[in-house]
Amino acid sequence: MIPRATPLAFAVATVIGWALVLGILADRAELFVAAIPLAAGLLGVGPRTRAPRLELRQEISADRLAEGDRVVVSVHVAATGPVAMIEVLVALPPPIEIAAGSNRVVLAIGPDAEEGWSFAARCPARGRFDLGTVYFRVWDRSGMAVSESRQASPTPISVYPYVAPIRHVPRPVRTQLSFGNYVSPGLGEGIEPGEIRPFLPGDRTRRINWRVSLRRQQLYVTQFHEERSADVVLLLDALSNTGAAPYATLDASVRAAAALAGAYLARKDRVGFVEFGGFLRWINPATGRRQGAALVEALLPAATHFSYVVPQLDRLPARVLPPRALVIALSPLSDERFVTALIDLVARGFDVVVLAVSPIEATRLVLGGSLLDDVACRLWAMEWQARVDGLRRHGLAIVEWHPGTPLDAVLAPIARSRPRSAARR
Amino acid sequence: MNRWWSLLPVGVMAAVPVWTAPSAPVVALEATACLFCALGVFGRSAGPVTAGGCIAMIGYTFALWSGNEGVDLVGAAVFGLALLFVLQISEFARRFHGAQIANDVMRAQTSYWLGRAALIAGAIALLTLGGSAVAAIVPGTGRAVIAGLGAIIAFAGVLYGGITRRSA
Numbered sequence: 001m002i003p004r005a006t007p008l009a010f011a012v013a014t015v016i017g018w019a020l021v022l023g024i025l026a027d028r029a030e031l032f033v034a035a036i037p038l039a040a041g042l043l044g045v046g047p048r049t050r051a052p053r054l055e056l057r058q059e060i061s062a063d064r065l066a067e068g069d070r071v072v073v074s075v076h077v078a079a080t081g082p083v084a085m086i087e088v089l090v091a092l093p094p095p096i097e098i099a100a101g102s103n104r105v106v107l108a109i110g111p112d113a114e115e116g117w118s119f120a121a122r123c124p125a126r127g128r129f130d131l132g133t134v135y136f137r138v139w140d141r142s143g144m145a146v147s148e149s150r151q152a153s154p155t156p157i158s159v160y161p162y163v164a165p166i167r168h169v170p171r172p173v174r175t176q177l178s179f180g181n182y183v184s185p186g187l188g189e190g191i192e193p194g195e196i197r198p199f200l201p202g203d204r205t206r207r208i209n210w211r212v213s214l215r216r217q218q219l220y221v222t223q224f225h226e227e228r229s230a231d232v233v234l235l236l237d238a239l240s241n242t243g244a245a246p247y248a249t250l251d252a253s254v255r256a257a258a259a260l261a262g263a264y265l266a267r268k269d270r271v272g273f274v275e276f277g278g279f280l281r282w283i284n285p286a287t288g289r290r291q292g293a294a295l296v297e298a299l300l301p302a303a304t305h306f307s308y309v310v311p312q313l314d315r316l317p318a319r320v321l322p323p324r325a326l327v328i329a330l331s332p333l334s335d336e337r338f339v340t341a342l343i344d345l346v347a348r349g350f351d352v353v354v355l356a357v358s359p360i361e362a363t364r365l366v367l368g369g370s371l372l373d374d375v376a377c378r379l380w381a382m383e384w385q386a387r388v389d390g391l392r393r394h395g396l397a398i399v400e401w402h403p404g405t406p407l408d409a410v411l412a413p414i415a416r417s418r419p420r421s422a423a424r425r
Numbered sequence: 426m427n428r429w430w431s432l433l434p435v436g437v438m439a440a441v442p443v444w445t446a447p448s449a450p451v452v453a454l455e456a457t458a459c460l461f462c463a464l465g466v467f468g469r470s471a472g473p474v475t476a477g478g479c480i481a482m483i484g485y486t487f488a489l490w491s492g493n494e495g496v497d498l499v500g501a502a503v504f505g506l507a508l509l510f511v512l513q514i515s516e517f518a519r520r521f522h523g524a525q526i527a528n529d530v531m532r533a534q535t536s537y538w539l540g541r542a543a544l545i546a547g548a549i550a551l552l553t554l555g556g557s558a559v560a561a562i563v564p565g566t567g568r569a570v571i572a573g574l575g576a577i578i579a580f581a582g583v584l585y586g587g588i589t590r591r592s593a
Contacts, residue, residue: 030501
């Protein structure tokens with residue numbers, strides 16, 4: 001740390017010079033005397049001894065948080081020698097904000113002593129952040145000299161999206177071979193009773209429907225529907241983002257994707273993820289708790305990246321986008337490239353459900369509440385509605401979601417309207 | 426630190442010239458200086474405070490020039506100290522605005538400022554007394570030699586201080 005003169009030293013030097021010039025011009029000794037205290041103050045520039053070695057240590061209460069959670073940051077400063085005044089600033093990356101206390105303090109440290117303080121920070125939006133950068137300035141008592149430095153020791157925290165519990169999810173039209181929770185029209189092993197037919201050689205006796213057999217005086221058996229699982233692919237539109245974190249459309253989409261992933265995984269479905277943005281990023285469909293954790297980790301860094309390359313879904317491997325999968329697209333429908341990709345998916349025979357996240361509310365939060373803004377937002381809302389209706393005419397199943405409305409309430413109508421029994425595999 | 430504390434030395438700084446020669450131009454100049462200082466203190470900017478200090482110095486010069494009285498060393502020392510504290514306290518408040526300052530830091534800083542003020546006042550008193558004694562003892566031609574020696578010693582002191590700090 002090399003000490004340097006502060007603006008105060010230059011200000012004092014200016015006033016001293018001015019006093020000397022005026023003293024010579026006016027030929028008055030008082031002006032020279034008035035300059036003496038200033039000159040004495042200026043003598044404090046530069047510490048007489050080498051600055052002591054400092055050691056900064058930082059501790060955080062948790063490194064895995066949910067949106068809106070608080071983290072307590074404790075900072076300890078130790079010095080090999082006495083420090084009259086040290087200003088310490090813990091850099092907080094946006095959008096992390098102070099909840100209690102201060103991230104900038106001025107401390108005095110005794111010889112071989114340790115000082116510290118704590119503050120609470122709130123993490124309103126998802127993402128991965130580093131709280132490890134600490135800036136510090138060692139001030140001279142006179143304020144005429146300062147030496148500054150920074151210390152960066154990685155202190156990562158992960159803020160996960162808030163996962164809202166949802167009960168109603170769109171039922172997949174087609175199922176896969178593996179066992180699951182959806183009643184298939186196909187007959188086989190299951191617990192859901194289906195048709196009744198006459199007994200054939202080879203039928204299991206436990207399947208005989210005795211009541212019908214006695215009435216008809218002939219053996220009848222009850223057939224059962226198979227229960228199958230489905231493949232669900234969450235397609236996240238990262239080409240456009242409207243509003244500011246944590247209320248931006250991409251943040252709302254990520255929260256919805258996390259909630260949907262949790263709900264489908266609870267039904268033993270295989271869930272995959274594709275981020276359709278400046279570049280394509282994906283996770284193969286799988287099931288289980290490990291897949292749930294992998295999906296949430298993959299959702300964390302979702303962001304818009306500029307690229308001249310238009311991503312194309314047909315370049316994805318077949319295992320990422322299985323032919324019979326239910327594709328749930330999460331998008332504000334603001335980018336034409338994403339809309340084109342959706343229409344292409346429908347044309348390829350995929351079962352596509354679009355969760356259209358309205359960008360109007362996110363924009364209203366950023367704008368002021370002026371009349372002009374209000375009129376512009378209302379016009380935009382009409383245009384957006386017309387766009388959604390136009391896409392419905394292309395055969396897309398679209399659910400409109402205005403963030404603020406519970407996701408479960410939005411998904412309930414489409415969950416009811418889709419067929420209860422999935423199509424035969 | 427409360428910014429209102431900065432206004433205390435501003436008042437002293439403006440009062441000394443007005444007390445020396447209470448004329449309309451001096452009052453106007455000191456009022457302008459106060460305005461600049463207040464702008465700097467409340468706008469958290471060092472520039473206007475420095476400009477205010479320079480204007481106050483002009484006002485003091487004008488007051489000394491128009492007053493045409495004997496040498497007032499006490500007034501000059503008080504003016505210089507007030508000017509130093511205007512700059513230091515306003516800069517302290519500006520620098521640490523929004524920061525949480527530990528109580529022991531504030532106590533130590535206040536002690537430092539008061540101690541420094543006492544030290545400077547004592548040094549000025551000692552210099553004044555020494556100067557008066559030398560003036561009474563040494564004849565007219567010898568005073569110039571002693572003044573020159575004093576200047577050389579001061580220059581050497583500053584040079585020594587600069588060299589030792591650089592090597593530290």
